[in-house]
Amino acid sequence: xxxxxxxxxxxxxxxxxxxxxxxxxxxxxxxxxxxxxxxxxxxxxxxxxxxxxxxxxxxxxxxxxxxxxxxxxxxxxxxxxxxxxxxxxxxxxxxxxxxxxxxxxxxxxxxxxxxxxxxxxxxxxxxxxxxxxxxxxxxxxxxxxxxxxxxxxxxxxxxxxxxxxxxxxxxxxxxxxxxxxxxxxxxxxxxxxxxxxxxxxxxxxxxxxxxxxxxxxxxxxxxxxxxxxxxxxxxxxxxxxxxxxxxxxxxxxxxxxxxxxxxxxxxxxxxxxxxxxxxxxxxxxxxxxxxxxxxxxxxxxxxxxxxxxxxxxxxxxxxxxxxxxxxxxxxxxxxxxxxxxxxxxxxxxxxxxxxxx
Numbered sequence: 001x002x003x004x005x006x007x008x009x010x011x012x013x014x015x016x017x018x019x020x021x022x023x024x025x026x027x028x029x030x031x032x033x034x035x036x037x038x039x040x041x042x043x044x045x046x047x048x049x050x051x052x053x054x055x056x057x058x059x060x061x062x063x064x065x066x067x068x069x070x071x072x073x074x075x076x077x078x079x080x081x082x083x084x085x086x087x088x089x090x091x092x093x094x095x096x097x098x099x100x101x102x103x104x105x106x107x108x109x110x111x112x113x114x115x116x117x118x119x120x121x122x123x124x125x126x127x128x129x130x131x132x133x134x135x136x137x138x139x140x141x142x143x144x145x146x147x148x149x150x151x152x153x154x155x156x157x158x159x160x161x162x163x164x165x166x167x168x169x170x171x172x173x174x175x176x177x178x179x180x181x182x183x184x185x186x187x188x189x190x191x192x193x194x195x196x197x198x199x200x201x202x203x204x205x206x207x208x209x210x211x212x213x214x215x216x217x218x219x220x221x222x223x224x225x226x227x228x229x230x231x232x233x234x235x236x237x238x239x240x241x242x243x244x245x246x247x248x249x250x251x252x253x254x255x256x257x258x259x260x261x262x263x264x265x266x267x268x269x270x271x272x273x274x275x276x277x278x279x280x281x282x283x284x285x286x287x288x289x290x291x292x293x294x295x296x297x298x299x300x301x302x303x304x305x306x307x308x309x310x311x312x313x314x315x316x317x318x319x320x321x322x323x324x325x326x327x328x329x330x331x332x333x334x335x336x337x338x339x340x341x342x343x344x345x346x347x348x349x350x351x352x353x354x355x356x357x
Contacts, residue, residue, distance in 0.1 A: 027330055128316055194315065
């Protein structure tokens with residue numbers, strides 16, 4: 001076991017809400033509603049798509065902020081001081097999230113999109129699909145990892161510290177990693193557009209969330225908790241509204257080739273299982289406690305899909321394969337992560353036997 005003592009655990013966060021547990025169902029309903037609106041009301045849907053300034057769609061930009069800011073409000077960057085107490089687990093988290101995850105997804109995209117499924121995918125969309133997969137993998141989970149950690153009895157302070165550290169790194173590393181991997185995949189993205197996406201969907205929301213958090217905590221923990229409970233549904237509601245719009249644009253392509261979603265899900269599923277398994281095994285080899293290994297493995301498996309969707313829409317547009325690929329990540333996130341949660345819970349005895357060895 002790790003020799004570093006973990007401090008006392010704070011109160012555990014709430015379990016999954018109905019919206020979170022059945023997110024896949026809501027996303028599927030958004031697919032149906034969005035496609036129907038796109039077919040029945042093409043004029044209004046297209047009008048919303050044209051509401052842009054500097055390649056930023058204003059309605060979607062607002063929805064993205066409503067999605068992201070309540071999640072970032074939970075992040076305490078003061079938890080960075082705890083990093084040194086969990087250095088083995090943090091090391092595994094950083095290695096998997098930044099040295100393995102984006103690059104393994106780029107490789108899987110190349111294997112499945114350019115080769116295995118290439119004959120069955122729409123002509124000319126391969127680059128866009130790969131770009132969406134890369135955007136998804138380059139954004140580590142921020143909010144849902146708290147839920148996954150709770151379901152595995154993960155240590156809350158470790159979970160909080162790794163999220164704070166990942167979000168700090170993401171401000172500086174998201175754009176360079178995405179640009180590098182897209183460049184290696186021969187996909188050209190203007191740096192100014194990529195930087196704009198980072199500023200709009202990472203930097204500004206982080207600043208707003210942290211200022212709001214400070215103001216709420218100045219009024220007391222009760223006021224902070226009450227606000228979190230009140231605005232929590234905003235994120236899911238804004239996400240679902242964005243998906244309805246996105247599928248309003250994507251409807252025609254999906255109706256023509258409905259198996260595209262299943263084919264895009266394959267590399268995402270493989271990546272989730274691979275990264276979570278790798279992080280879990282590395283923590284066991286290093287002798288970390290199970291309560292640290294679980295959130296370390298889960299953050300490497302899940303994604304900050306709200307950011308990925310926003311960046312894909314900004315960089316490639318509503319109708320792009322990149323936007324569709326990021327949405328597939330949303331579609332399979334909950335059921336696949338619940339599978340990973342079940343595995344780490346059921347393998348606790350095996351894990352602790354090896355960690356003691």
